Each structure stands twice: as structure tokens, then as C-alpha cells.
Amino acid sequence: xxxxxxxxxxxxAQQVTSRAADTSARSAVKAATxxxxxxxxxxxxxxxxxxxxxxxxxxxxxxxxxVLSMAKGLYHWSIVCGLGGPPEGFEYQPTPWQTxxxxxxxxxxxxxxxxxxxxxxxxxxxxxxxxxMAAVEVFFPQVYGGRLLVVAAEAVLLFxxxxxxxQSAREHPN
Numbered sequence: 398x399x400x401x402x403x404x405x406x407x408x409x410a411q412q413v414t415s416r417a418a419d420t421s422a423r424s425a426v427k428a429a430t431x432x433x434x435x436x437x438x439x440x441x442x443x444x445x446x447x448x449x450x451x452x453x454x455x456x457x458x459x460x461x462x463x464v465l466s467m468a469k470g471l472y473h474w475s476i477v478c479g480l481g482g483p484p485e486g487f488e489y490q491p492t493p494w495q496t497x498x499x500x501x502x503x504x505x506x507x508x509x510x511x512x513x514x515x516x517x518x519x520x521x522x523x524x525x526x527x528x529x530m531a532a533v534e535v536f537f538p539q540v541y542g543g544r545l546l547v548v549a550a551e552a553v554l555l556f557x558x559x560x561x562x563x564q565s566a567r568e569h570p571n
Contacts, residue, residue: 463512470505
């Protein structure tokens, strides 16, 4: 016959296992239905039950833009510190040029951090930096010289982000 003590110890083990499975299932459902989590455009590091090709592409794009924004911010800071830029130095430049240089030195680095984290605020700061650079180039050519190639590059990057964000949003219909 069977030992009654053996069956008694098997039951609590099964109950613990089923409780752990129930808790895991509840936390997965909670994460999927949590309204705060559904606002995030990119969920890096979480396992998905489906293949999110556009979300992955968007995440790669954001990381590349983070590296470029970091490079731009460090370039502007090098000009402020006197390591590059005009031979006369930063302090002898016109005030609008100095203001724009410091503005882009700060905003590009902040955008780089936000983009790397794939945070919504990072994309907003980066979009602000893109539009600001295009506006300075178009409406204030005396500041940086009105380079239309920079405006075109910013526009291509902006529309690339919008395309990827829309495609990623279509993958997450909830």
C-alpha cells in the first residue's frame, strides 16, 4: 500500500507550485493590462509573446539617435570649452551664436539620455532639439549660417522617427 505520509508531503508541494504559477500568471496579466505600461511606446527588455519587428527597429533607431545626440552635445560643449570652433574663441562670438551653442550643448545631452532609455520624454526632448536646430538654420541664418543640408537631415530623421513610431504603435493595438 501507499504511505500516507508520502501523499501528505506531495500535496503541499503541488499547492506551492500551483500558487506560484497563479501568482506569475496574475502578475503577467496585471503587467499587460496596466494602463501606465500601455502608454510606453517601447518596452525594452520584456519578453513578448509575439514578434515585434517595428518596435525593435524603433528601439535601435532611438539608440542610434542617442549616440548621435551625445556626439552633437559633446561637440557643442567642446566649442564652449574652447577645444574647437572659431579661432577667436567662444567668448568673442556674438551673443545669439553663444546662446544657441549652449542651448544645443545642453538639450542634445539630455535628449541622448532619454533616447537611450527609450523614455517618452527623451523622444520629446529630441524632437524639440531637431525642430530647434532646423528653425535656427532656416529663420536665423546669421547664427549658424543657414545650412539647408542640416535642415534636410533633421527632417529625414524626424520623419523616420514618426514612421517607426506609428508602425510600432500598430503592433500594439491595445
